[in-house]
Amino acid sequence: xxxxxxxxxxxxxxxxxxxxxxxxxxxxxxxxxxxxxxxxxxxxxxxxxxxxxxxxxxxxxxxxxxxxxxxxxxxxxxxxxxxxxxxxxxxxxxxxxxxxxxxxxxxxxxxxxxxxxxxxxxxxxxxxxxxxxxxxxxxxxxxxxxxxxxxxxxxxxxxxxxxxxxxxxxxxxxxxxxxxxxxxxxxxxxxxxxxxxxxxxxxxxxxxxxxxxxxxxxxxxxxxxxxxxxxxxxxxxxxxxxxxxxxxxxxxxxxxxxxxxxxxxxxxxxxxxxxxxxxxxxxxxxxxxxxxxxxxxxxxxxxxxxxxxxxxxxxxxxxxxxxxxxxxxxxxxxxxxxxxx
Amino acid sequence: xxxxxxxxxxxxxxxxxxxxxxxxxxxxxxxxxxxxxxxxxxxxxxxxxxxxxxxxxxxxxxxxxxxxxxxxxxxxxxxxxxxxxxxxxxxxxxxxxxxxxxxxxxxxxxxxxxxxxxxxxxxxxxxxxxxxxxxxxxxxxxxxxxxxxxxxxxxxx
Numbered sequence: 001x002x003x004x005x006x007x008x009x010x011x012x013x014x015x016x017x018x019x020x021x022x023x024x025x026x027x028x029x030x031x032x033x034x035x036x037x038x039x040x041x042x043x044x045x046x047x048x049x050x051x052x053x054x055x056x057x058x059x060x061x062x063x064x065x066x067x068x069x070x071x072x073x074x075x076x077x078x079x080x081x082x083x084x085x086x087x088x089x090x091x092x093x094x095x096x097x098x099x100x101x102x103x104x105x106x107x108x109x110x111x112x113x114x115x116x117x118x119x120x121x122x123x124x125x126x127x128x129x130x131x132x133x134x135x136x137x138x139x140x141x142x143x144x145x146x147x148x149x150x151x152x153x154x155x156x157x158x159x160x161x162x163x164x165x166x167x168x169x170x171x172x173x174x175x176x177x178x179x180x181x182x183x184x185x186x187x188x189x190x191x192x193x194x195x196x197x198x199x200x201x202x203x204x205x206x207x208x209x210x211x212x213x214x215x216x217x218x219x220x221x222x223x224x225x226x227x228x229x230x231x232x233x234x235x236x237x238x239x240x241x242x243x244x245x246x247x248x249x250x251x252x253x254x255x256x257x258x259x260x261x262x263x264x265x266x267x268x269x270x271x272x273x274x275x276x277x278x279x280x281x282x283x284x285x286x287x288x289x290x291x292x293x294x295x296x297x298x299x300x301x302x303x304x305x306x307x308x309x310x311x312x313x314x315x316x317x318x319x320x321x322x323x324x325x326x327x328x329x330x331x332x333x334x335x336x337x338x339x340x341x
Numbered sequence: 342x343x344x345x346x347x348x349x350x351x352x353x354x355x356x357x358x359x360x361x362x363x364x365x366x367x368x369x370x371x372x373x374x375x376x377x378x379x380x381x382x383x384x385x386x387x388x389x390x391x392x393x394x395x396x397x398x399x400x401x402x403x404x405x406x407x408x409x410x411x412x413x414x415x416x417x418x419x420x421x422x423x424x425x426x427x428x429x430x431x432x433x434x435x436x437x438x439x440x441x442x443x444x445x446x447x448x449x450x451x452x453x454x455x456x457x458x459x460x461x462x463x464x465x466x467x468x469x470x471x472x473x474x475x476x477x478x479x480x481x482x483x484x485x486x487x488x489x490x491x492x493x494x495x496x497x498x
Contacts, residue, residue: 071478074471
């Protein structure tokens with residue numbers, strides 16, 4: 001099968017004074033001013049930057065969010081309505097920023113984690129926030145009126161540093177990935193409103209053999225992809241209500257030769273990965289594949305996408321072929337994917 | 342934190358004779374194992390007033406460089422099997438290499454096989470970029486690393 005695809009660099013965003021760890025596209029930028037797109041980035045320089053296209057088409061840094069964290073800002077996530085940005089830091093806190101009068105103001109600080117917070121994720125409803133960190137726990141926070149956040153659960157189960165949490169796109173199901181090499185699924189017990197671990201995907205379930213760094217669901221939530229220090233990406237069937245039936249579908253190996261830090265599934269079904277080999281890969285479903293063929297295949301590999309490790313890859317929610325990447329080199333790049341026939 | 346030194350009586354050896362490399366056969370930016378060794382041999386052990394070379398924690402042979410791929414691999418041997426300073430030594434090596442070599446070099450640091458009881462878990466920690474970054478933001482740890490890297494002037498003979 002001939003796959004002609006090209007990933008073209010369209011923009012280079014510089015400004016951060018240290019490595020860029022994470023990126024997040026605003027899902028509803030229309031709620032934050034006039035620009036059609038808004039990208040948040042967070043860095044070892046302890047700040048968060050907001051980037052937007054100007055009327056000329058060139059991108060600009062429209063805001064620098066500082067003074068809320070006194071250590072690396074590791075991760076950021078927009079609320080579903082695009083009006084709030086949560087930022088997670090090595091300083092063990094989470095800051096909540098609100099778009100007020102053309103600027104971002106820190107309206108809340110969430111404390112509780114014992115040490116570095118590594119990831120933050122909003123549930124589809126926008127009513128719950130999940131965070132995780134080196135203290136091996138996952139915290140669930142309920143969003144209440146007046147910028148109040150109440151911790152409703154501290155989930156224990158991982159035996160090591162939890163690297164990322166991500167909510168299912170439609171249901172109140174949370175997935176976490178960890179330095180303990182496992183993936184855990186958390187859900188609320190129907191009767192008791194208690195959150196607990198409903199499934200663990202570890203090496204025995206065809207899971208990873210080293211630190212799992214990231215996960216991403218597809219749009220419908222019936223597939224999930226994870227990436228790891230074991231140099232593979234794994235695709236999981238998560239479409240079943242019975243968590244015990246969630247299973248490994250496919251392992252993608254041999255595409256990266258160093259730790260894979262980030263993975264993201266686009267609304268058009270393209271999986272992007274970013275790794276410590278400075279490269280990015282794109283994978284798609286192998287349509288009409290036969291039983292002995294791989295269900296997912298490489299669309300293209302971009303070697304030397306950056307001068308250093310790629311830490312984050314994120315597809316734009318508004319423009320499905322626009323991809324953002326962030327690196328240890330302090331640079332953020334925007335790429336356009338085009339399918340050449 | 343243990344009260345006494347982990348290894349109260351380390352074995353100290355003579356340092357390898359240093360050969361002046363006046364005629365450098367390599368172009369300016371080429372890196373070889375001796376360049377790497379020269380940059381780390383004098384790092385002071387966190388517990389003793391001796392260098393990592395003097396304590397046989399490191400040697401030139403324990404370093405490999407792939408110039409083309411831009412990779413440096415260092416293997417070090419802690420002085421005792423249950424060395425809690427292994428992660429500190431690993432951090433010191435990483436910081437020194439970050440300062441001395443271009444940023445595109447990828448560095449892998451491991452303890453030599455069989456030299457440490459918890460070898461796998463130490464290797465994993467030493468090569469987790471996020472854990473390393475967070476550790477270096479810890480002021481106490483950073484200070485210890487800086488002392489190991491820069492106070493060797495006090496102990497040179």
